[in-house]
Amino acid sequence: MNFIQTLAFSRWDIDPASDEPAHGFFMRLAELEGSVSMRTFANWNDLEVNRVATNELMETLERHPMPLEWFEPLRLNTPLRDGDGYVLRGHSLPYHHIRFAPRRWCPGCIHEAHHHRGWWEVESIRHCPIHCVELETRDEGGMLVPWTWLSFEYSRDGFYLGRELPRHDDGAPFARYLLGRFGWLEPTSAPLLDAISIPDVIDYCEFVGRFLENPPSRKHPSVGTHSADVGFEALRGDRGDLAEAVRGWYREHRNNHKARGVAAHFSWGYPKLNFLPESLRQTVRRAFHEAAAFETEGYDRRVTDQDFDVEFMPQREIARKLNIEPRAVELLARQIGVLQKTRERRTVVADAVDTIAEYKETLLTIQETSRRLGIHQDAIRHLVHAGYLTVFRGLNPGRRAGGRYSPEQVDDILGLIDGLPVTGSAAYGLTLHTYRTRNQLVPGEVAVKVLKGEIAICEKRDNVLGFKRLMVRTDAKRKRQSFTRSDDTMTMGEAQALLNMTYETTQILVKQGHLGVVDASPRQVLISRKAVEEFAAGHAKSSDFAHGMGVSGHAVSWTMKREGIEPVVKFVKGGKHVDTVFKRVDVMRVYGLEADPTVLEDARLDRFWEIIVPEAAKICPYLIFPPKLPPSGQRVWNSNRGLSAHFHFDPGLGEIHINLSARGERNKFWFDLKTEDYIGAIKGMFKVFDRMVKEATQRQNAKTREWWRKRKEG
Numbered sequence: 001m002n003f004i005q006t007l008a009f010s011r012w013d014i015d016p017a018s019d020e021p022a023h024g025f026f027m028r029l030a031e032l033e034g035s036v037s038m039r040t041f042a043n044w045n046d047l048e049v050n051r052v053a054t055n056e057l058m059e060t061l062e063r064h065p066m067p068l069e070w071f072e073p074l075r076l077n078t079p080l081r082d083g084d085g086y087v088l089r090g091h092s093l094p095y096h097h098i099r100f101a102p103r104r105w106c107p108g109c110i111h112e113a114h115h116h117r118g119w120w121e122v123e124s125i126r127h128c129p130i131h132c133v134e135l136e137t138r139d140e141g142g143m144l145v146p147w148t149w150l151s152f153e154y155s156r157d158g159f160y161l162g163r164e165l166p167r168h169d170d171g172a173p174f175a176r177y178l179l180g181r182f183g184w185l186e187p188t189s190a191p192l193l194d195a196i197s198i199p200d201v202i203d204y205c206e207f208v209g210r211f212l213e214n215p216p217s218r219k220h221p222s223v224g225t226h227s228a229d230v231g232f233e234a235l236r237g238d239r240g241d242l243a244e245a246v247r248g249w250y251r252e253h254r255n256n257h258k259a260r261g262v263a264a265h266f267s268w269g270y271p272k273l274n275f276l277p278e279s280l281r282q283t284v285r286r287a288f289h290e291a292a293a294f295e296t297e298g299y300d301r302r303v304t305d306q307d308f309d310v311e312f313m314p315q316r317e318i319a320r321k322l323n324i325e326p327r328a329v330e331l332l333a334r335q336i337g338v339l340q341k342t343r344e345r346r347t348v349v350a351d352a353v354d355t356i357a358e359y360k361e362t363l364l365t366i367q368e369t370s371r372r373l374g375i376h377q378d379a380i381r382h383l384v385h386a387g388y389l390t391v392f393r394g395l396n397p398g399r400r401a402g403g404r405y406s407p408e409q410v411d412d413i414l415g416l417i418d419g420l421p422v423t424g425s426a427a428y429g430l431t432l433h434t435y436r437t438r439n440q441l442v443p444g445e446v447a448v449k450v451l452k453g454e455i456a457i458c459e460k461r462d463n464v465l466g467f468k469r470l471m472v473r474t475d476a477k478r479k480r481q482s483f484t485r486s487d488d489t490m491t492m493g494e495a496q497a498l499l500n501m502t503y504e505t506t507q508i509l510v511k512q513g514h515l516g517v518v519d520a521s522p523r524q525v526l527i528s529r530k531a532v533e534e535f536a537a538g539h540a541k542s543s544d545f546a547h548g549m550g551v552s553g554h555a556v557s558w559t560m561k562r563e564g565i566e567p568v569v570k571f572v573k574g575g576k577h578v579d580t581v582f583k584r585v586d587v588m589r590v591y592g593l594e595a596d597p598t599v600l601e602d603a604r605l606d607r608f609w610e611i612i613v614p615e616a617a618k619i620c621p622y623l624i625f626p627p628k629l630p631p632s633g634q635r636v637w638n639s640n641r642g643l644s645a646h647f648h649f650d651p652g653l654g655e656i657h658i659n660l661s662a663r664g665e666r667n668k669f670w671f672d673l674k675t676e677d678y679i680g681a682i683k684g685m686f687k688v689f690d691r692m693v694k695e696a697t698q699r700q701n702a703k704t705r706e707w708w709r710k711r712k713e714g
């Protein structure tokens with residue numbers, strides 16, 4: 001007799017649980033029928049034996065007249081094959097996300113109710129979110145529990161599969177989130193994940209977790225037990241939180257890693273981004289960028305979600321827009337804080353382009369910078385080298401234009417000047433200019449020394465700008481320049497007096513080598529006394545010769561020329577203050593003279609001269625006297641032009657006449673050399689002259705100040 005069995009089960013007096021899949025319920029019913037092995041049961045019923053064929057099992061169940069409301073939840077809880085993958089609770093999963101071998105269970109769950117749970121086949125779920133323990137695959141004897149074994153209470157070797165475990169809600173966050181998404185647990189929210197599919201959530205969490213939990217390595221490590229949880233923790237907040245998680249990894253593993261750009265810092269993580277779907281890839285890549293940029297640029301603040309929306313542009317593009325050179329873009333962007341050099345290619349915040357353009361217009365020329373700082377233009381480059389100023393170049397491509405300077409940095413320097421301490425007495429302060437000339441420093445060196453506090457300041461003036469305000473402290477009253485020199489040399493002024501020639505003539509004699517080797521320094525020229533005396537003994541100017549012979553200087557020059565005798569120095573028409581100088585022997589030969597006409601022999605004059613020269617040295621040391629007064633008289637010079645005393649002796653009257661002149665003010669004196677009364681009067685005359693000189697100097701200084709004031713205002 002043929003008995004055709006149409007139903008696998010004769011009884012179904014147990015209910016399926018709300019989270020139970022078809023294959024689990026099927027096994028429980030088979031056990032209820034008295035079977036001990038799924039293999040035998042499947043054989044009897046002509047079902048697939050070698051694998052868990054969920055679709056077939058579900059359909060077999062559905063052929064039974066069971067309560068209809070059972071089928072919907074069973075179908076939902078079962079990973080059913082659909083095309084290349086599975087569908088579980090309405091979510092499509094790729095084939096590799098569902099895994100039947102080895103059979104897994106949570107000992108806590110299975111202790112509470114002896115049935116299978118629909119999510120134990122989702123491979124990425126490695127922990128139970130209810131009991132927060134890892135899912136198990138082996139009984140206490142260490143044996144796997146095969147699908148052919150029907151019991152959910154004991155293993156084939158008799159080990160109890162369950163264990164009483166407390167329930168937790170603070171562990172296995174990834175599984176908790178996923179079970180929420182599947183609808184098995186109360187849903188939790190994770191903004192970055194809520195909008196994407198469950199398979200993407202799984203890939204995303206596993207990728208990020210695998211990256212974060214491992215040190216840098218060339219080869220990507222495999223997914224670990226906690227990878228998905230680590231990834232989920234990084235991804236459960238916003239994009240800023242994700243970047244901060246990556247930043248934590250960077251700090252731990254890459255703090256002293258020298259590498260350009262971003263990719264090199266993240267080992268396998270960067271190239272393997274390609275395995276993520278496009279949208280996720282962009283977010284993770286950007287998180288890498290933010291983390292590296294924030295760390296290398298040294299930002300203290302957290303990365304925020306909004307930082308991900310900031311667009312960056314390549315320097316070249318901005319350079320084209322603003323018509324400046326790319327290097328100028330970099331400098332400007334750095335100055336206003338919108339440059340992030342760590343980023344690859346796109347390094348400047350895109351919406352800062354207008355700000356960069358505006359900032360560019362505020363930059364100062366070198367002239368303006370030097371004016372505001374009150375220092376010579378040459379000093380600017382020293383301030384640049386010392387790091388106080390940045391020079392902005394390339395603002396006019398194709399043209400060689402000077403650099404520009406930041407007004408903020410100029411203000412910073414002015415602030416530094418403001419903050420310099422003022423010490424010591426202001427009485428003897430030197431201007432920076434005087435200080436640097438004395439110490440033979442260039443302006444820039446002085447400026448940098450001042451800012452570094454290496455030069456003590458005793459006063460800050462208010463009516464001038466920047467460095468000009470500063471007066472350098474000196475410990476003693478300024479010493480007058482000391483003219484310590486040997487008796488072997490003399491100054492130009494002394495040589496002029498000795499030769500009774502003008503400054504210009506003396507200078508020509510120096511240049512032409514008539515006065516020997518000259519020691520010339522910027523401060524003074526020293527001439528060999530011997531050379532000057534030798535030259536004076538052999539030469540004189542034409543007017544000195546002329547005076548002694550009662551003719552004019554021109555007559556002497558003309559006569560000498562007619563005789564074919566060239567002067568040593570010649571007055572040139574249009575030339576200023578140049579004497580015509582002849583050799584004494586030439587003049588005496590041409591005129592047939594026995595005695596030198598330039599020498600005035602008078603005992604009274606000699607005596608007067610012996611008295612007046614040392615007196616003058618006491619009261620007016622700046623006057624330089626010739627050793628002897630020539631017949632033509634002589635102007636006795638102060639070293640400063642415009643102040644003079646002209647001495648002239650009249651042998652007939654036996655009187656000496658003196659004209660004092662100091663910048664417009666004149667005074668006449670005369671002494672009768674036939675008497676001895678003039679000694680006291682000489683002192684009086686020098687006191688008058690000294691007063692005239694001082695008043696004239698004050699008048700001149702006042703005039704100079706007035707001229708500067710007008711120039712500044714005009």
Ligand SMILES: [Zn+2]
Pocket residue numbers: 106107108109110128129130131132
């Ligand atoms: Zn559990």
